[in-house]
Amino acid sequence: MSGDLGERTGEPVKPPLGIAVLGLGWMGQAHSRSARRIPTHFPERSFDPQLVVCADPDPGRRAAASEDYGFRRVTDDWRSAVTADDVDVVFVTAPNMLHLPMIEAACAAGKAVFSEKPIGGTPDHALSAWRLATEAGVRTGVGYCYLWSPLVLHARNLILSGELGEIVHYRGSFLSMYGSDPLGLLTWRFLLDQAGFGVSSDILSHSVAMAQFLVGDIAEVVGMANTNITHRPLQSGASSHYGTGSPEDPVGEVENEDFASMLCTFENGATGTFEASRTIVGPESRNAFEVYGTRGSLSWNHERINELLFYSGTDQTNSGYTTIFGGERFPFHGAFVPGKANSIGFEDLVAIQDFCFLESLATGSDFSPGFDQAVSVVSVQQALIDSWHSRSWEEVSDLRGRQ
Ligand SMILES: NC(=O)c1ccc[n+]([C@@H]2O[C@H](COP(=O)([O-])OP(=O)(O)OC[C@H]3O[C@@H](n4cnc5c(N)ncnc54)[C@H](O)[C@@H]3O)[C@@H](O)[C@H]2O)c1
Known part of the structure; x- marks a missing residue:
């Protein structure tokens, strides 16, 4: 039969990027949908996004991860998700105070890490996350998705x-x-x-x-x-x-x-x-x-928008x-x-952001905003918090200069 409909021959195989999502709430779902649809929106991409493992303590969310989103595995233990051999990049989408331990584990495992903003619950958390990622030499991204409109x-x-x-x-x-x-x-x-x-x-x-x-x-x-x-x-x-x-x-x-x-x-x-x-x-x-x-x-x-x-x-x-x-x-x-x-709409911004981040991992190109940008944001937040206490103007000093 001519035409060979349905056969896929001679197509270049794009290198897989295995993704772990930690927390399948609003943003975990948004990033997971990004991974699923990036191939249809960005056919020229250099990678094949693969939803490898989703960690969430909620059994209903884990069921959705497996049945609706097509994750290969689900778990209630985010640490095992971070260290899995088939995971290349970790998406941190849990409540803020869990960000830092999750990022610390991702850095220790040498995985690229994309964290939802603001990175942790305090300016110090974002600073620590930046230090850990810098020392580990892992690539980072942060979810200031509106910048991608x-x-x-x-x-x-x-x-x-x-x-x-x-x-x-x-x-x-x-x-x-x-x-x-x-x-x-x-x-x-x-x-x-x-x-x-x-x-x-x-x-x-x-x-x-x-x-x-x-x-x-x-x-x-x-x-x-x-x-x-x-x-x-x-x-x-x-x-x-x-x-x-x-x-x-x-x-x-x-x-x-x-x-x-x-x-x-x-x-x-x-x-x-x-x-x-x-x-x-x-x-x-x-x-x-x-x-x-x-x-x-x-x-x-x-x-x-x-x-x-x-x-x-x-x-x-x-x-x-x-x-x-x-x-x-x-x-x-x-x-x-x-x-x-x-x-x-909103989730299209998330898809643009996630495509650019994953493409930067696949090609070794620069990506911004990363954890350094997150520290610039929380440096302003720290000055604001200081001003709440002093009730006066406060200079913004880059927290990276802190010992
Ligand atoms: N970029 C944006 O526009 C945007 C919008 C909303 C939220 N956020 C950020 O995303 C993060 C998550 O917010 P959300 O609105 O998606 O929250 P959410 O409450 O909708 O979802 C949080 C998820 O994390 C899960 N979770 C809780 N403990 C966990 C654990 N120990 N391990 C794994 N998963 C765990 C919960 O079960 C839930 O499914 C926050 O940091 C928030 O600031 C960013």
Whole structure:
């Protein structure tokens, strides 16, 4: 029969990259889906992603890992997953306070490691993770996935090309409703021994990483924090992470901040303001920035991920902001959907990020953001925390300089 339909001959075999995922919650699932679909979005890749082992203490999650995601093996012992011979790269997607021991084990086993932000629950954890990875010589990545939005990459190109002139001011915000219901359960994000810090780690970190990506390093900060909802219903059994309790349920104390804000000065002299909240009512996932230059400005909001607003101070024929729609003309967008103004979404950013990280492992090319970038972010967080205590401006000093 002619055509040989179904036969695959003569195709180059791409080297396998064996993946361990530690924690199959929201982000563990997102990275696992990335691994499954990267081949269809990035056929020119240099590797074959293989879901080797998933570790999670929850039996339902382990069953899903095996039956729905197609992991080769599942386990409730993350240490055995990290050291397995067929694992090349470890994805750390468990609650924050587990990050550092998981990273330590991955470094000891000589595995590349991709950790979800913020890396650990305190600035010291991220610093330790960076030291361990540097000493072990393993490749690292960190999950500041919003930096991979095609329109954010375009915004950065516009800024670097001088389209906005000199940058004079930045507004960063991450306002979310995930904790706005007082009956929302007291899950790991609200507890010191599982999360460490609150929104300054959880979502302000995204805003700081974005500001550093678009404008540059931050030199000094002053800020404040608040816990708006001090008690929440206790989690019982296998209740879902974003589940709610009832007014009759026993309650426990929220141990970290719901809200954080700061003013800053960038190294280049620009000023900045930042706000992050998990209890605000209205903005559902408003991870947003505004960048103001001497010749123009840009505005982006994750809630409208496919739109970038651009004000050109030099174009005298038009006034007001112009909406730039996403499309295949911008980096990576065409890997998901062709044409213009056909939308992409949050998990597509994760897929772009994971493709770039795995491709860098396969080819030996550079990847950023890695653990060094995570330390830059927590260096700002440390200055902010110091400012909560001193109630005054604090210089940002790179934690890598600490003995
Ligand atoms: N990049 C982003 O935009 C983004 C978004 C959400 C969360 N995150 C980060 O991802 C990480 C996980 O957050 P999430 O929202 O996916 O949490 P989640 O609660 O949805 O999932 C956590 C998972 O870890 C598992 N787990 C708990 N203890 C474990 C252990 N000892 N070994 C293995 N697995 C264990 C839980 O059973 C659960 O399946 C956090 O560090 C968070 O900051 C990043």
